[in-house]
Amino acid sequence: MNLKEFARLVGLSQTTVSRALSGYPEVKPETRKRVHDEAVRLGYHPNRSATGLATGRAGAIGVVVRTGIAFEPIFSEFIGGLVGGLERQQIEILVSSVSSLEDELATYQRLAASRRVDAVIIHAPRPVDDRIPFLQQMGTPFIVHGRTETPKDYAFLDIDNFGAVKRATSHLLDLGHRRIASISGPKGQTYVEHRERGIESAFSERGLQADPSLFGNDHFTDEAGYRYTRKFLDNADPPTAVLAGSMMSALGAMRAIRALGMTLGRDISLIVHDDVFPYLNADNMAPTVSTMRSSIRSAGGRIAKFALQLLSGAAPETLQEVWPVELVLRESSGPVPQSRKRRAL
Amino acid sequence: MNLKEFARLVGLSQTTVSRALSGYPEVKPETRKRVHDEAVRLGYHPNRSATGLATGRAGAIGVVVRTGIAFEPIFSEFIGGLVGGLERQQIEILVSSVSSLEDELATYQRLAASRRVDAVIIHAPRPVDDRIPFLQQMGTPFIVHGRTETPKDYAFLDIDNFGAVKRATSHLLDLGHRRIASISGPKGQTYVEHRERGIESAFSERGLQADPSLFGNDHFTDEAGYRYTRKFLDNADPPTAVLAGSMMSALGAMRAIRALGMTLGRDISLIVHDDVFPYLNADNMAPTVSTMRSSIRSAGGRIAKFALQLLSGAAPETLQEVWPVELVLRESSGPVPQSRKRRAL
DNA sequence: CTGAAAGCGCTTACAG
DNA sequence: CTGAAAGCGCTTACAG
Numbered sequence: 001m002n003l004k005e006f007a008r009l010v011g012l013s014q015t016t017v018s019r020a021l022s023g024y025p026e027v028k029p030e031t032r033k034r035v036h037d038e039a040v041r042l043g044y045h046p047n048r049s050a051t052g053l054a055t056g057r058a059g060a061i062g063v064v065v066r067t068g069i070a071f072e073p074i075f076s077e078f079i080g081g082l083v084g085g086l087e088r089q090q091i092e093i094l095v096s097s098v099s100s101l102e103d104e105l106a107t108y109q110r111l112a113a114s115r116r117v118d119a120v121i122i123h124a125p126r127p128v129d130d131r132i133p134f135l136q137q138m139g140t141p142f143i144v145h146g147r148t149e150t151p152k153d154y155a156f157l158d159i160d161n162f163g164a165v166k167r168a169t170s171h172l173l174d175l176g177h178r179r180i181a182s183i184s185g186p187k188g189q190t191y192v193e194h195r196e197r198g199i200e201s202a203f204s205e206r207g208l209q210a211d212p213s214l215f216g217n218d219h220f221t222d223e224a225g226y227r228y229t230r231k232f233l234d235n236a237d238p239p240t241a242v243l244a245g246s247m248m249s250a251l252g253a254m255r256a257i258r259a260l261g262m263t264l265g266r267d268i269s270l271i272v273h274d275d276v277f278p279y280l281n282a283d284n285m286a287p288t289v290s291t292m293r294s295s296i297r298s299a300g301g302r303i304a305k306f307a308l309q310l311l312s313g314a315a316p317e318t319l320q321e322v323w324p325v326e327l328v329l330r331e332s333s334g335p336v337p338q339s340r341k342r343r344a345l
Numbered sequence: 346m347n348l349k350e351f352a353r354l355v356g357l358s359q360t361t362v363s364r365a366l367s368g369y370p371e372v373k374p375e376t377r378k379r380v381h382d383e384a385v386r387l388g389y390h391p392n393r394s395a396t397g398l399a400t401g402r403a404g405a406i407g408v409v410v411r412t413g414i415a416f417e418p419i420f421s422e423f424i425g426g427l428v429g430g431l432e433r434q435q436i437e438i439l440v441s442s443v444s445s446l447e448d449e450l451a452t453y454q455r456l457a458a459s460r461r462v463d464a465v466i467i468h469a470p471r472p473v474d475d476r477i478p479f480l481q482q483m484g485t486p487f488i489v490h491g492r493t494e495t496p497k498d499y500a501f502l503d504i505d506n507f508g509a510v511k512r513a514t515s516h517l518l519d520l521g522h523r524r525i526a527s528i529s530g531p532k533g534q535t536y537v538e539h540r541e542r543g544i545e546s547a548f549s550e551r552g553l554q555a556d557p558s559l560f561g562n563d564h565f566t567d568e569a570g571y572r573y574t575r576k577f578l579d580n581a582d583p584p585t586a587v588l589a590g591s592m593m594s595a596l597g598a599m600r601a602i603r604a605l606g607m608t609l610g611r612d613i614s615l616i617v618h619d620d621v622f623p624y625l626n627a628d629n630m631a632p633t634v635s636t637m638r639s640s641i642r643s644a645g646g647r648i649a650k651f652a653l654q655l656l657s658g659a660a661p662e663t664l665q666e667v668w669p670v671e672l673v674l675r676e677s678s679g680p681v682p683q684s685r686k687r688r689a690l
Numbered sequence: 691c692t693g694a695a696a697g698c699g700c701t702t703a704c705a706g
Numbered sequence: 707c708t709g710a711a712a713g714c715g716c717t718t719a720c721a722g
Binding site for chain 1: 346388389390391392393394395396397398403405410412417418420421422424425428429431432437438439440441442443444454455458459460461564565566567568571593596597600603604622623624625626629630631
């Protein structure tokens with residue numbers, strides 16, 4: 001059924017019906033109500049292509065995923081939050097995939113030129129990220145999940161990775177740890193740099209220096225967590241504490257610790273960045289795991305709100321937030337073992 | 346830039362340009378090439394709303410997610426496969442979320458009536474599933490990931506859950522196990538029933554009977570895996586083998602087994618349904634974990650192909666596949682412990 | 691092989 | 707508060 005037929009059934013002109021449905025003010029309340037009721041009763045919904053053509057609005061937000069970037073468990077949660085934040089907004093998420101940065105840029109160009117989306121969301125930004133000037137030049141609204149180190153004249157939502165890791169590191173230093181390892185994401189992404197700088201800053205504030213040979217970078221997999229933990233613990237001067245960048249890396253780290261017959265929380269400490277997966281709960285492990293916690297689902301929900309505001313004309317610079325990260329101390333982290341205690345330098 | 350302007354720049358009529366771009370045969374090859382080259386050079390892409398309005402095709406496939414159904418880690422992989430299978434097809438995935446079955450049906454109605462998608466994908470079907478007659482009656486093409494127990498006059502891709510679990514159970518029975526526990530998904534979904542029937546069938550083929558008090562049903566979380574495994578092992582006559590429905594449940598099961606001081610693969614066997622997550626590899630655990638393996642990413646890719654065929658006019662009944670599941674035996678499963686051996690009945 | 695023009699189903703400035 | 711009609715940017719039957 002199209003508008004013409006629906007309007008005939010309701011006994012009004014297409015104009016009035018369209019206005020009633022779109023919430024325009026100049027329709028008599030009782031007329032609006034009648035139109036709404038009839039639309040529900042008859043199952044009428046405006047053809048989205050026609051609406052899109054007439055208004056220039058696609059009613060969708062684009063998310064481009066890079067295959068091969070093992071983003072996986074985070075992606076579900078993020079999309080869940082995003083889509084949840086858009087529920088009942090008549091705005092959907094459009095997902096496409098690409099295999100290279102070049103393809104990613106080409107996809108933004110296509111999505112924008114064909115008016116398929118009203119805005120896009122950028123993930124995993126680098127300190128200097130080509131996608132941002134590219135989108136700005138095209139005039140495509142976008143929101144960055146994370147941020148760059150360039151001037152921030154764009155909308156973004158990030159968490160305070162620097163502060164979170166600095167606080168966790170400071171806590172470990174206070175407990176006497178001096179050999180602290182990091183298992184983080186791939187080099188080149190802003191959040192990875194922020195986290196590593198957080199470690200360095202905590203050390204240098206105390207006149208100490210972090211050992212960069214204890215920094216591992218790879219995708220967040222159980223396998224990488226295991227591999228790096230083994231490697232670091234085979235070191236002549238092994239770490240007494242590990243910071244793991246995700247629950248998946250942490251699973252591997254814990255496995256390595258067990259394999260070496262060490263007791264987590266006593267022989268070695270572990271603090272994990274927790275994106276909050278409903279199926280894998282740090283509070284539930286044995287021992288319970290200390291975390292830097294920040295719900296990626298909430299971030300998705302917030303970015304959905306940002307997107308709606310952006311489409312309502314908000315200036316990108318007014319849509320910028322950096323969320324604090326909670327440090328939740330549990331059994332996996334504790335004082336440095338007696339045997340490994342050193343005189344503070 | 347719109348078609349009118351682009352056609353002017355190329356020096357041809359809108360008709361010819363449109364036909365060249367859409368791959369119609371009646372365009373001179375050199376004309377087509379010139380149009381294509383210019384489209385790339387000038388970044389022209391047809392307005393998707395206009396194309397949609399003119400053709401009646403949305404160029405998108407809908408996926409509706411139910412929030413609260415803890416589908417999470419599987420979802421990323423599935424969408425990854427789906428989107429990958431649609432790459433370069435000018436077809437995107439449209440994701441919406443709903444919180445109830447009623448909302449889900451209403452969303453299909455809206456997506457179909459507004460011509461926002463050309464087809465939808467149904468997840469987690471029940472033996473009798475209301476969504477199927479609903480979509481059939483609306484005439485909306487759809488593909489079921491899984492299947493019902495009703496007549497299958499629709500397109501679907503499922504895996505042989507019955508056969509997989511039956512084989513795994515038979516293997517355990519052959520090794521002398523008689524107390525076999527199951528930690529599966531929520532009751533009421535076809536795949537859960539198929540898996541449980543697989544266990545029962547393996548038992549009854551040997552004149553034995555499975556103990557339904559060893560069947561646990563819940564979302565696939567580490568927590569549920571732990572809780573059920575503890576509960577079953579506290580039993581007066583505890584299981585000697587556990588079948589876990591996902592890697593997440595298996596993590597909890599392994600944790601419970603460790604907590605009780607038991608050795609996996611010796612004191613108790615474990616076989617896990619593995620959807621193949623790139624970040625969590627059964628081959629990499631200690632001990633390595635026996636699995637029933639089927640890549641959910643591949644399933645997503647295959648369903649993308651089905652969707653394309655459906656949109657090209659293929660009859661739904663011709664798009665039906667049930668994939669076999671590999672049984673990969675590793676260290677986590679072995680003979681029943683001496684102490685628990687019984688005379689075969 | 692190419693083109694002029696109708697039509698897809700909306701929205702919205704304009705008129706009343 | 708309501709309506710007639712132009713226009714959004716494509717595709718495609720029809721004509722040549």
